[in-house]
Amino acid sequence: MRHDGRLSRMLHVLLHMDEQQGPMTSEDIAGMLGTNPALVRRTLAGLRDGGYVTSERGHGGGWMLGRPLSEMTLADVYDAVGAPEVFALGLADDQPQCLVEQAVNTALRQTLDEARALLLRRFAEIRVSDLRDDFAARAAALGIHPGMRCAEA
């Protein structure tokens, strides 16, 4: 199974938006992610619906943060991109007739649910601003100037 990089990508975008004065166009962002503007719009649409970013059309338009990074958690972003399936591991059949298979499902579901709950709990504990701040602190410690631009594609 190929994995789902939407959460990862959107976090990346949000952090860059934060250190940008004006709006970023879908094309800017697409260049940053190594993809194309239509995909950027499609994915950012969910964040706009959640109020995490805003978009403006026309000259001088583009995408901007809808609220400070300190007011969004990773869980918020995860939900905003559609709360995609967490696991690649899954059950062979969700509603099996076979009682044995039901027993297998019960055990696996319980374990997967527990791991998912931990993951989402952690996501809810991490503000997007924490990523920025952790990074800034580490960069400073290393003497790196945090002019942290993407290697534009």
Add this chain to the structure above:
Amino acid sequence: MRHDGRLSRMLHVLLHMDEQQGPMTSEDIAGMLGTNPALVRRTLAGLRDGGYVTSERGHGGGWMLGRPLSEMTLADVYDAVGAPEVFALGLADDQPQCLVEQAVNTALRQTLDEARALLLRRFAEIRVSDLRDDFAARAAALGIHPGMRCAEA
């Protein structure tokens, strides 16, 4: 991404093997799983390599347990099917140049690693025989006779 049902299926198969006197052919098992014998052989090959099942060719051949279910954990079976990727969620780029994206990766990796560790720890704690025993206990409590056959396809 479509999910990976190999662990789930193999647990199902192992439990049925356990309540079977003789060997089960790949065709028997395929009928049980609603698939075909070649896929069964392909997936069971990993369990055979780990000694969890044995296979015999020719007349009267087929698949049998290689050791008691009390001597295999879910983690053993998971490993035997190739330790497939746990998560559907993933990073956009594993080795990014962009320092911001590195910060995102660090945070996500840490969280995913923690959830994966919990999952695999739980898998290691659960013996396959526990699934059988839990099931038998629950079936008995409900007054269901544990003649737990699959709804053959």
Add this chain to the structure above:
DNA sequence: CATTTTGTAACTTATCAAGTTTCGAATAAC
């Protein structure tokens, strides 16, 4: 030697995020 059954390679299918193309609609500059 005929039959059963696994072993294995090669190929096709299904799924879905990602990627792409295209055009319409809104906004701003002139």
Add this chain to the structure above:
DNA sequence: GTTATTCGAAACTTGATAAGTTACAAAATG
């Protein structure tokens, strides 16, 4: 109001890979 810019959205293609399939060789039994 015409033009350039930019998002919105629909429709389609691509890529990756577990699952599924086909086919046949090899081994074991009777």
